Amino acid sequence: xxxxxxxxxxxxxxxxxxxxxxxxxxxxxxxxxxxxxxxxxxxxxxxxxxxxxxxxxxxxxxxxxxxxxxxxxxxxxxxxxxxxxxxxxxxxxxxxxxxxxxxxxxxxxxxxxxxxxxxxxxxxxxxxxxxxxxxxxxxxxxxxxxxxxxxxxxxxxxxxxxxxxxxxxxxxxxxxxxxxxxxxxxxxxxxxxxxxxxxxxxxxxxxxxxxxxxxxxxxxxxxxxxxxxxxxxxxxxxxxxxxxxxxxxxxxxxxxxxxxxxxxxxxxxxxxxxxxxxxxxxxxxxxxxxxxxxxxxxxxxxxxxxxxxxxxxxxxxxxxx
Numbered sequence: 381x382x383x384x385x386x387x388x389x390x391x392x393x394x395x396x397x398x399x400x401x402x403x404x405x406x407x408x409x410x411x412x413x414x415x416x417x418x419x420x421x422x423x424x425x426x427x428x429x430x431x432x433x434x435x436x437x438x439x440x441x442x443x444x445x446x447x448x449x450x451x452x453x454x455x456x457x458x459x460x461x462x463x464x465x466x467x468x469x470x471x472x473x474x475x476x477x478x479x480x481x482x483x484x485x486x487x488x489x490x491x492x493x494x495x496x497x498x499x500x501x502x503x504x505x506x507x508x509x510x511x512x513x514x515x516x517x518x519x520x521x522x523x524x525x526x527x528x529x530x531x532x533x534x535x536x537x538x539x540x541x542x543x544x545x546x547x548x549x550x551x552x553x554x555x556x557x558x559x560x561x562x563x564x565x566x567x568x569x570x571x572x573x574x575x576x577x578x579x580x581x582x583x584x585x586x587x588x589x590x591x592x593x594x595x596x597x598x599x600x601x602x603x604x605x606x607x608x609x610x611x612x613x614x615x616x617x618x619x620x621x622x623x624x625x626x627x628x629x630x631x632x633x634x635x636x637x638x639x640x641x642x643x644x645x646x647x648x649x650x651x652x653x654x655x656x657x658x659x660x661x662x663x664x665x666x667x668x669x670x671x672x673x674x675x676x677x678x679x680x681x682x683x684x685x686x687x688x689x690x691x692x693x694x695x696x697x698x699x700x701x
Contacts, residue, residue: 383657387638387666389686392677398642399561401670405455405685412462416452416473421504429501430480434461436470440700443505443512444473445498447519447545447672449572451479456518456544456672456687463688467696472512474501476521483580487587488610492520492550493622495528502537513700514540516691518672519645522546522637523624529635530627540698541635542691545643545672548628550619553646554599562644565671570598577605628656635661636694638687640669664690 395401417433432452442464446454452473464471476490477497484490490497505511515538517525522543529536547553557566574592590604603615612618641648657663666674674690677683 383654383659383661384663384665387664387669389666389669389674389690390676391668392675392680392683394680395673395675396668398640398644398668398670398673401640401642401668401673401675402565402644403670404675404683405673409455409459409683409685411453411455412458414458414461416458416461421501423497423500425486427477427484427486429477429497430475430482431501432473432475434465434471434473436465436468439468439470440513440695441470441472441505441510442695443502443515444471445515445517445521445524446473446476446479447521448492448569449479449576450518450521451475451481454518459685460516460688460691463692464695467692469692469695472505472510474498478576478580483576489580489606491606491610491618491622492523492547493527493618494610495524495531498524498528499532506537511537514538514542514695514698516542516544517546518544519547523548523550523622526624526631526635526637527622527627529633530624530630533630534632536633538633539700540695541631541633542638542694543624543635544638544687544691545645546624546637546639547646547650548623548625548652549646549650550623551599551616552650554597554602554615554619556644556646556650558597558599565645566598570595570601573598573601573605625652625656628652628661629658631658631661633660634698637661637663638666638674638690639663640666640671640674642668643671645671 419431478484607618674686
């Protein structure tokens with residue numbers, strides 16, 4: 381079986397642009413408000429992770445991890461939890477440190493390579509008899525779950541993994557977000573990172589000399605804030621050690637990666653080639669789709685969100701038990 385496959389996704393004729401694919405669900409998709417159960421997991425280092433549960437009795441459990449500065453309010457979050465529930469899965473949404481609405485306790489933060497948190501949450505769920513059968517990660521969350529799977533190999537504890545719109549090479553993606561129209565996304569995400577940093581240190585002393593107000597790009601933020609806060613020498617050290625592409629050959633869990641060639645957050649060549657994938661990894665490439673977009677449908681008032689359909693179908697095919 382070839383490890384790179386052409387996706388069946390076909391964009392709405394009126395949404396072929398990668399930017400429209402990316403932005404449409406952010407601004408126009410209706411989000412359900414689910415009745416979720418919340419749990420705080422106390423971590424060994426004294427910090428915490430907040431989980432949100434959408435239970436379904438006697439059903440396989442799926443862990444869902446969001447992207448950069450994402451949360452339950454992200455357009456793909458509760459929509460996926462609802463779709464999973466409808467087709468027979470329970471789900472648990474993992475907020476990364478500081479992303480649940482309450483700043484985390486430590487100066488350090490979540491980041492693209494912090495797989496220790498994924499491992500600790502999974503260990504907690506296993507210990508309490510609630511181990512997920514599968515995990516789905518979006519963007520940064522996809523990078524995390526792929527890196528985790530590569531690091532742990534046969535000991536991942538998961539039966540299936542799906543990663544969507546993954547920034548496989550972090551430095552390439554940071555630089556891409558400084559160019560052309562992609563600067564709009566870069567500046568939007570940078571603004572959210574700065575705001576989260578200011579909120580966190582509004583009530584405590586800042587451990588760094590750098591002023592977030594003077595940082596003009598995500599690369600600058602990662603170099604001056606993310607890296608030193610989290611034990612990296614600089615942005616290049618952070619990107620080198622945290623990018624998921626280098627971990628793909630070591631994945632031993634059945635894995636589906638969904639990616640669009642026109643993803644505006646990265647270059648077409650950012651996606652891995654077949655020789656970079658283990659025989660357990662399928663890279664499903666779509667010509668169109670943008671970044672966590674994949675919107676189809678014949679008319680604007682009858683849009684279809686293909687991602688949820690593809691994710692749930694693939695998980696059902698795995699016959700998780």
